[in-house]
Amino acid sequence: MDLKRRYLPVFVVAFLASGLRAELLPYWPVHWMCAEADGIVVGERIGANLVKVEEWLLPPTKGEPAGPKIEIVALDDHSRMIGAGRLVREDDGTVVHRPLRSRRLVCFLERKGVGWYSLSPGGSGSSGMVWIETDRCYRYQQLIDPGPYILAPDPNSSSEKVLREQIATGLADRRAWEKALEIVRPEEKAVVLASYLLTRTSPEEDRGTYLRRIRQVLPQLGTDAVVEVIALLREAQPGDDVTEAVMVLCDLGRQARPAVDLLLELLEQPEQVHPVRVLEALGRIEDASVAPRILPFLEHD
Incomplete structure (x- = not known):
């Protein structure tokens, strides 16, 4: 059991990080x-x-x-x-x-x-x-x-x-996105970019064109991004899919340690984000104190 406790989280995170994802057909919206x-x-x-x-x-x-x-x-x-x-x-x-x-x-x-x-x-x-x-x-x-x-x-x-x-x-969405990228103040920029993470708050509503692009820019804002993603997760409502918000925290790695408690709560809310995504984020944050609380999610009957 000691070996399992020590290495199983590492294996899981490594596997998830490899990111086997289905490719979309090139019939683009x-x-x-x-x-x-x-x-x-x-x-x-x-x-x-x-x-x-x-x-x-x-x-x-x-x-x-x-x-x-x-x-x-x-x-x-x-x-x-x-x-x-x-x-x-x-x-x-x-x-x-x-x-x-x-x-x-x-x-x-x-x-x-x-x-x-x-x-x-x-x-x-x-x-x-x-x-x-x-x-x-x-x-x-x-x-x-x-x-x-x-x-x-x-x-x-x-x-x-x-x-x-x-x-x-689509072009109106593009102009709004380009305007967001031009914001100079990091705190203000983080607020606007984080709003794209939820369909309910996104300037592009449910179209999702810029949702994946968020991960290319928001983590660059470091602690400002962490603050806004935490605020967004705290205000999430039933039915919100917070997967991309969790993945931004994953990309932020150790900088996202202030979000650990929220992530642990999300392990109990699979309707908002799949637990494996939360485990991936926790693995990247590298907070050893969470091990006892995540072990039940890593074990199988």
């Missing part, structure tokens, strides 16, 4: 692409890789001119066959398997060197390319991963109007 894009363009394909620009919804963010035409590298590699060998159904159940008739598009762009690319390319399609035909949006999707992209009606953007509304929301 519009809000996510708004956060990642170096430009968003509406236009019409007029050549193999050439697009006549109707509107820049997001002008180039890296200083390039927002010209009337744009060349999108590998645009001609995108399949224009709806279904691409598979039967695809419209929302009304109609089976579709035919070439796309429209050249109208909305493209979420990524700048690589001197070239423009559609976001998240993969073989015969990309997540960043949206075709518009009779006001219906078609996107490249994966039925299995790994697997080829299939051009099909977008279940999340039923029309160009809906897509534009989603883009407007």
Whole structure:
């Protein structure tokens, strides 16, 4: 039992730190692409890789001119066959398997060197390319991963109007995030960034685009971050998922020792955060005094 008490927590934390996580399919939500894009363009394909620009919804963010035409590298590699060998159904159940008739598009762009690319390319399609035909949006999707992209009606953007509304929301979220990053005073910055950790308090509500990005910036604020995350956890309500807040404390490591008592309480609240995440955070904090209280969660019948 002595060996178990001494080494089992170490093994558990090491295993959790390895972080086996399921990968998302590269069919990205519009809000996510708004956060990642170096430009968003509406236009019409007029050549193999050439697009006549109707509107820049997001002008180039890296200083390039927002010209009337744009060349999108590998645009001609995108399949224009709806279904691409598979039967695809419209929302009304109609089976579709035919070439796309429209050249109208909305493209979420990524700048690589001197070239423009559609976001998240993969073989015969990309997540960043949206075709518009009779006001219906078609996107490249994966039925299995790994697997080829299939051009099909977008279940999340039923029309160009809906897509534009989603883009407007995504760009507003992006501006709010960029404004938060520009805050100079660490205490104030920690308050704003910590608000993203809960859906109930987040400026982006339940979209979650910036939730994962929090872990890249909030721990850099050190003790100011600890203070705000503790305050957030103390004010958490039933139904709040506090997983990301706990993971920020995990990233803060020993600096998060003032949060130990709260973390121990959360071990008894699996509806708010899985106990293994709490154990991971406690392991990174390295407070030996918690060992007797966490041992029951490490033992199995």
